[in-house]
Structure formats: structure tokens, C-alpha cells
Amino acid sequence: MKNPLTIYRQRILSVEKGRYLLNPEGKVKSIVVYPNYYRVGSSNLGFQSVYGILNEKRNIICDRAFLPDNDLEEWFEKKGNYLHSLDTFKPIRDFQLIFFSISFENDYLNVLKIIKYSGLDLLSNQRDENTPLIIAGGIAVSANPEPIADFIDVFLLGDAEVLLNSFCEEIIDAAGGEGKEFFLKIFKKLKGAYIPNDSINMESERKVEVKRLQNMEESSSYSRIISPLTEFSSMHLVEMSRGCASSCRFCLLGNYYGKPRMKSIDKLFEHIDSRLLYTHKIGLISCFIGRGDYINNLSKGIKERKLSASFSSIRFEDLNDEFVKLIAESGQKTVTLAPECGDESLRNKAGKQIEDDVIIKGIISLAKAGIRSIKLYFMIGFPGETTDDLKAIYKLVKKINNEGERNNLNFQIFISASSFVPKAFTPLQWSAMEDERRLKEKISLLRNLFAKINNVRFNCDLPKFAKIQALLSRGDRKVGRILQNAFSYKGDWRRAMRESDVNADYYVYRTRKKDEIFPWDFIDTGTKKSDLYAVYEKYFKN
Incomplete structure (x- = not known):
């Protein structure tokens, strides 16, 4: 029987364009891994950029790997079957460096799957010198790496161009075959690198500085590989x-x-x-x-x-005549906009300083230009949100629909509602998340309201997944025990939380105190925590 991984690989490679011929002179063997399926990972600009940056350097090659498709998972449960790279079809465990590009907290479970499918121990302190060094970057772990810190050797906090360019300068003379300690010594000197086993004291003045690319002329952020098998086909x-x-x-x-x-x-x-x-x-x-x-x-x-x-993302403030004309003439069929809140005062509190009239005018101008599909993102569960605030979402969309009918315009409105999840390094990082039961009630209310409008389609995320995201967004290292449980229970998060000695609700549903020390306080983004708290107070004073 033919290896199913070989079939999977051939199907992908046969339609790709722009793939690198890996540099045969590259001494350092690395691989960049996206912890989701190929169609998702190859649509991710951060992943594509890391692949390009590393392959454009002199002394390093970079292969690719992804979470295997569902129908392959059973194959990996069999002893001796390991995940291989896409370009050269080598076992992932044979590379010196494994770079994970992580955009979303809910992919942390997939990171553990990939480590296990590679034949490696999950916990970093159980992997010896002869195993690859596992590095993680991306917005999710750059904000708070602690819940996944026990499984990763090094985190890179900030923009890939700055961090990887600095790293590659240090390995220019590597002879090949170097072990973990060689690379760890380099990362220890690198600004923006966080090594969890160095145990930074959260209460000390020592910080890890986030590295940002200031000059966009040095940006490397564009797709290298074009494929019809991605979320945004070709x-x-x-x-x-x-x-x-x-x-x-x-x-x-x-x-x-x-x-x-x-x-x-x-x-x-x-x-x-x-x-x-x-x-x-x-x-x-x-x-x-x-x-x-x-x-x-x-x-x-x-x-x-x-x-x-x-x-990708259009602000209502940008919808002037010239830009609307450009959107229409460029062939875009669906335009995505984010009012976030239906009520104007709640929208202002949340930081979206947009009046209802500006929203309605912008959407109507798009419809007049020929756009027939409008997708609107709203968020529910904001601190202090009322039933009237929810009904305001329906009323705003109803106004948009009525204005379209008045102008004899034919367009479809797609509503996407997501749950508010408090995030590190935002003013609302002190807030509690709304409980799952109440979020379900709010979604039910909105679903019933929007059923009254024929040309509106309503969709929402699942509050149970939003809770997981909230847990991983603001958790400390103890939360990693719940994550490991979820892996052991094959993704059953409810059981993982129920049977853990760590109380998930403590991290999700609790309002933080002003002077509480956060697990991510050792990261320096350039914004003072006191400034964020001042904005947090302003939210509630309004």
C-alpha cells in the first residue's frame, strides 16, 4: 500500500507555483511549521514570509510542514509513522531547527499534535541535545507565551524580519550538524528572544523587548508560493x-x-x-x-x-469616492467591514469612533458601486453590554437594509458575531469574559432577530471555543497542564478542564485587580501598563 503521506504530498506539490529550490549549500537545516491544515497555513502571510526570509539567506535552508489532514491522523497513531516535511520529504525530527508560526491560541493543541507526530517528547525538558530546537513566533505567542512555554525551547517576540535577520547573521559560518546548545547560545544573545527555561522573574526590571520593523522598505511580507489549494485560491x-x-x-x-x-x-x-x-x-x-x-x-x-x-480589512473612514471606485474596479466581490457594536455609544467606548450615519453611507456607496456582498463583523459580550446594545445591532443592520431598498439596491448582508475575548496588552486585559451560558442566550436573541430580514445571513462563533481562547490568551504556565490534558483526551477540552487541578474559570471569568502581575508583564511592547489601565478606566467612566 502506498504511503498516504506520499499521496498527500504529491497532490499539493503538483499544483504549487513559486516554490523554492532549497539551497544545497545551506548548512543549517530548518523547517517552518504551521499548526493547521495546508489550506489554512499556506494562506497565512506570516508563515509564507518566514519561509521566504530563511530560504533567501546564505547558510540555511527552510522546508515546510503542516498539520496533517483529518484522514491521516489515524495513520500517525501507528508506531513508527512520523510526520515528514513537504519539500524534501524528510522526518521533521531530523531537522536542527523547527520554527512554529502561530497566529491563533486555539492552534496550540495542534502544536502538541505535530510535536508528537514527529516522534518527539512533548515537554521541552524531556527532549535531549540530539533533538531539534523548537522555536515559536507569531502574534499569539508574542503576546503571551506562558500557557505553551513548557513545550517550546525559544520564543521570538515581534516581527520576523528583524528577529530572523539577526539570527541568520550569527549562523553564517555554521559548518552544519550543530546541536541545540549552539543555537541556544545565539538566541540567548538575541534581543526579542525569550527562553522559558531562563526563568525571568516577573517582578524584576528585566524585560524581553519586542522587536518591530520600523522601515517597511525592509518588509519581506508577501506570498512566495501560489496554490489553488489554499483558502484564497491562487x-x-x-x-x-x-x-x-x-x-x-x-x-x-x-x-x-x-x-x-x-x-x-x-x-x-x-x-x-x-x-x-x-x-x-x-x-x-x-x-x-x-x-x-x-x-x-x-x-x-x-x-x-x-x-x-x-x-483584507477596510475601515469605514477610508470609504471615500476614490477608494470605493478602486474596490469596485479591482474586481472584489465581497467587502468585509467591522462596526463591532450596534450601539454608537458602546462603539465609542470600545474605541471605534464611527457614527451610524458613516457606516450606512459607506455600505450604500459600496452597493451603488456594484458590490453585491457585504460582510459585517460584530462582537458580543463587551463589559457592561446590555440587551438594548444587542438589539442595536439588529436595528443598525435594519437601517442599512432599508436604505438599500430606498435606493433600489440589491445586495446581501452577512453578519458574523464573535464573542469578546480579553487579550494581553489591550486596555480590556483586566476584564472578565462573559460566561458561556449568557453568550449563548445573546446569540439566540440575535439569530431570532435577523431571521426577520430576508437578505441577511447570520453566523456566529461557538462560545465554548471562545472560552478556550480566553484561557490560553491570559493564562500562566499552569494552564499548560490543561492544554496537555486536552491533548491526552483528543481535544476534549471540557473533560480536560474538569479533570485538571487548575481552575480554568479563574483565568477566564475573573476581573483582574489594577496592580495584579500578569504572566506577560516581562514583555516590553513599548506601551506602559499604567497607560493601558488609564484607558481601561476611561471605558467604564464613559
């Missing part, structure tokens, strides 16, 4: 900017990455042009869109190259 993803101008009080990205830094138009199209041979379908990733000449030059470049372009 799309070339390119980062336009990093950071956000809004800094909403609940949002990790805006608070962690700071103010927006734009990539120049020339650099943007340099990255776009690098994959024009493979696709004319691009996805522009940004929390902030430039204005004036930037939009005009962007529009000109898209038209000249006859590109089909989509914008």
Missing part, C-alpha cells in the same frame, strides 16, 4: 502596511503593533510583480489604507497590470 497575498491607526480597546493587533507604517508604492509593486508570472489575483493585507496619491498610484498600478485585487 491568490498572491501582499502586506501593504503594519500596525493600526485605531488601537481599539479590545484589539491585540492594533495595540501590539502600534501605529501604522506604510509600504511604499514602489516596494508594494516590487512584491506584487515578483509573482505575476503565476497569478494576477492579489490580496492586499492591511489594517490601514493610505489616502490621496497613495490610492491614486495604487489604482493606476492595478489597472496597468490588469490585476484582480481584494482588500
